[in-house]
Amino acid sequence: MALSYSPKQNRILDVLGMADYDRLLPDLELAVITIGEVIYEPDIRITHLYFPIDCIIARLYELKSGASVQTALTGNEGLIGISYVLGSERTSARSVALCGGTAFRIKAPLLKKEFERAGDLQRRLLRFAQALIIQTELISIGNQHQTVEQRLCHFLLMVLDRISSNELYITHEQVGIFLGVRRESITTAAQKLETMGAIECRRGHMMVTDPVKLKEFAGENYELLTKEYERLRAYP
Secondary structure, eight states, X not given: OOOOOOGGGSHHHHHSOHHHHHHHGGGOEEEEEOTTOEEEOTTSBOOEEEEESSOEEEEEEEOTTSOEEEEEEEOTTSOBXXXXXXXXXXXXXEEEEEEOEEEEEEEHHHHHHHHTTOSHHHHHHHHHHHHHHHHHHHHHHHHHHSOHHHHHHHHHHHHHXXXXXXXXXXXXXXXXXXXXXXXXXXXXXXXXXXXXXXXXXXXXXXXXXXXXXXXXXXXXXXXXXXXXXXXXXXXX
């Protein structure tokens, strides 16, 4: 049986006022996102914005050295390409699918026009943008002051918050790219977490077996971020 998807599976669209939602609905189209798919390339003009349903998109900055740094993850709590409605038609980062799935997309000028009506959509997108900024700040702090094990815990918990499974199909090398560290460092960190009973690892696969232990080890950054997204969901 074919799966049925609704824009209401995105949290922003789900709580959007009926008048705003009805104006957007005819212009929303379902898009299938494959794992590893690049949604935006740096300095390329944005044409569509995406409301994720069950995919997760990571925002990555790539340095001249070849290293990459993840600055944010977005799932069904938000919008991909919010910089467009805030005034920038291009992005300086690459947006790539960490987890494949689906999203509803809309032509960027159409959503910007709705945003500029200064109604319910604008308020909710600005609130999401604030949460995204805080996420970026906390990831930056973690990159400077947390161990690789803590950063891996934070990463796994952020993914779990955005999918309906406790499993992530990803290699240690891919996690290293997202966290900006060597594959060997991820392998060592994963082994420590596995010894703690927090995760189980197989080739190309990580399963969280005890999220409570992950939360205890992740440190205060994850707790602060969780509170911020709880406020986002509670926003009237």
